[in-house]
Amino acid sequence: MVNPVFFYLISLAIISTAIYAVSSSKLLNAALALALSFFSIGMLYFMLGAPFLGMLQFLINAGAIPIVTVFIIFMTQSRVLKLKSPATAVAAIGAMVMLAIGFVLYISRSGSSLNAQNVTPVSAAMLGEKLLGSAETTGKVGTLFAFEIASILLLVAMVGAIILTKREGETIKGNVGVLSEVEKSVTQGELETPARAADAVARPAADAVIPEAREKVVA
């Protein structure tokens, strides 16, 4: 099923773009090469009978991640890099050769050299069944728990990213911001007594109510 010609072509693309991504001094180009490399890997997934994973690869690894990376490159103003000395690169290549020898030896001696066979495509439905199916339907303990943990991880990462990028003292617009402005006014001594400040904060955080409270407090 896996056509050798396509495989070698795609492999070549993957490796060459990856090498460019890790060695180019222009970071923007590197990010684009990374996207290409990941896109090529996604094509291999289609060849391996994993269309759903391939789509995910296109969307996330080849799409979202390079785009975010590009954003950060702009925001941190690091478009052009100074490269390390060639000696470092030579040493790194040495380490890689050592690793490669170990790797090849391991693979070649592990015995089984499975040849190409007809691969049944794994549909999203199968994956979903496998992921979310309960023990009754799959006959085994499902991965639902791991799935839930992964979703919580993503949620935490999202919240964490927002909190981390928020500037000190910077407020995020919305109800929360209004409340924190009241807090700020408390710290700045605009309010006469803490009790009244607490009274003001304790009011419902609706936009319509808070300004009134503030007016009252200031008055």
Next chain:
Amino acid sequence: MESILSTIRSFANNGISLQQFLILGGLLFLVGIYGVLTRRNLIAILMSVEIMLNAAMLNFVAVSAYTDTVNINGHLFALFIVAIAAAEVAVGLAIFINVFRSKGGVLTDDLMEMKQ
């Protein structure tokens, strides 16, 4: 040596065996390591790490496809790797922005604070 030769020979064969995929994944992984070792920019290092993650993911999918078509555990691992990679990028990049704000740059040397 024998076994290495037979591996090379199998490259020339008609079909693509699992070993070819594994070697591709291994090479990709090495490229990622090279990046991690030689780059000084945190963003570039993160990109290299992404390459390593993808290499691992490719191996998982390939092994899953070649060995067992019913029990698709490799695919599941790949899925989780995608989720973790996404989370990693989100948090990592947020951290880089903070580092940039406080240090004025995102080089590893900027972060070296544990002096003697």
Next chain:
Amino acid sequence: MVDLAILIPVLPALGWLIISVFSKALGSKGSAWLATTLMALSAAIAIGLFIEINSAAPNWKAEPLEKLYDLEHHKTAGAESTTADHSAATKPTTTAEGETAVVEPITALTEEADKKAELLREALPSSNRALSGFPFVREWSWLSIKGEAGLPFGFYFDQTAGIVVLMVSVVAFLIHLFSVGYMAGEERYPTFFAYINLFAAAMLAMVMAKNLFHVLLFWEIMGVMSYLLIGFFYKKKTAQQAMKKAFMTVRVGDLAFMAGLFWLYSSFKTLDIPTILEAGASGELLRVLGVTAAGGIGLLLFIAAMGKSAQFPLHVWLADAMEGPTPVSAMIHAATMVAAGVYLVARAYPILEVGHVLPFVALIGGFTAIFAASMAPAQADAKKIMAFSTLSQLGYMFLSLGAFGYTAALFHLLTHAFFKALLFLGSGSMIHGSGTQDIFEMDRLAKYQKWTLGTVWVGALSLMGAPLFAGFWSKDEILHAVQSAGGLYWILWLMAVITAILTAFYTTRMMIIAFYKPKTASPWAAAPWNNEGEPTLNISKTELELQKAHEHGHHVSDHPHESGPEMIIPLVLLATMAMVMGFVGSPFANGWFQRFVYFGEAPELVPLGAAVPGFIVSILLVAAGAGASYMLYGGARDHTKQIAPIWLTRLLQRRYFIDDFYYHGFVRLAEDIQYPLAWFDKNVVDRIVDGFGIVTGAVGDTLRRAQSGAVGLYAWLMVVGGAVIALAFAFAQGGNK
């Protein structure tokens, strides 16, 4: 009630816990009344339990007694013949009918014995149907050891345990009540109640324990509480030294206790009290242990008792223990804890009997009795006089135990607890009213403290053994027991008689000087020997004042006065008991106590007529002692006059120099040894330990540099490490092929 019995120790222990944690929230009064209430509940349960034991005990009706003995004999004989493993022989449970006390022996009973048991049950009145459920046992598995009896945790109530639980809980309750008033205004008032609550819990649990190991366990808790309570006024130097002295001296005995238990367990494979009692009765103890082992174990256990009950030569701590607050002296160092030694000997009685240790017990007891009594007349401190009298009375108990007078000893234990608690609390009231502990400095207290006077007289008469008071009956029993032991025991009998005279003498002296004589300076306060030898033995004048300030804070007043009702009520109650309690063992009650508490076979009842000569002797002894005392101190005579030769006074006040001997022989020796040891520790051990520290520090300082914080370096090291592992793994795989 037996099922509630676990609450008897648990309630005071709970009080300790609650007061320790919530003393701030409870407040001073709250803590005190909580402790007292819990103790009252505990005493109430103990009374209920005692009534139950009383109705279930086999000797309530005199008639089926012999039949019962027959049954006992058959039971043990049957058990022996069929069950080789004696440790499995006792697994007592109680069925719904309350008929099966011992599961396995019952199954092993011969048919004949079964029939006999049936007949016996038929013959007994209905109230005694629970007969075979007696002695009551509750047991839970704890620290079970495979193939051995292990150490199951349980309670065991026979008559002895019942009577001691009753005595301890009631006395403890009355002393709690007394302390509410006496300790008022103390800085660590709640702490005091927490301590005595835990002490009472430990004592009760010890008495109830089924296993000798648990006796040791609670025995040690009591030791710690005693230590803390002696040092309750820990800011006083004398209190600090007294607490150390008490703890260390008793520890000698505790060591012997542990050694004895190890020996007993290794050779007899069980520490279960009922098993030991049964094995003693059936002769199995003798067969398994032999005379030598039994003698060794018995001696070790008796040494433990000597430590706890302050018998010669481990008696030195008790007089100094009077540094604690007076209720503590009453409760721990007079009525209950010091009786633990007597109780232990009573529990291990079969072992001591088999090992022929009893004559030694009698000798030590008799000697301590006369030895301690001889020191009391030369004391000026009311509490010290009481302390020596306690030593002497405990000696009586051991003398009686040693002279095969098990019943008499426990009878005296019971009566002594009440009248000695009364005397101590009474002296507490005297101290409270007059602001001094010195009987010479007390100013005609009889005029001011009517209630105290009356109650203390009751206690004093009881202690002397005046007719019809509690001490009279029990002391008479002891004299009778020693007399009837025969052989060379007549020497001990003579010692006991002299002790009785001395007791009457010093008690009367104390009463006369404290209550009827005007205030004078203490004749020996400035005696030169107060400052010789070990510096802590006699409280010097200034320390006495310090103690006054400590113990009575704002109560110190120039005018003697009567104490408050919280203190008077317990005194009156105790006085009542000190009068009544003796009758339970008197011929008037048909020797109820003798038929209730006994070892082996119930002692023969002495008819009233035959007992009269003994009574007359007792009365004469008391009259001699009290009369001599009155001749010397009574009336208008000058009570401060030095009567005895000065060297004798010195000898007695220095307590025969035994404390000095220990001080120079052990304490100073230890001090002399410690200097070379300290040098060794400082120059050798410390250097080695320092060396470890230096090496570790150097290694750490070197390794620290690797933690440079350079992320790139870390990545490098990680990759190189990974490469090495990968290569090693690959070659290892190749090797396998």
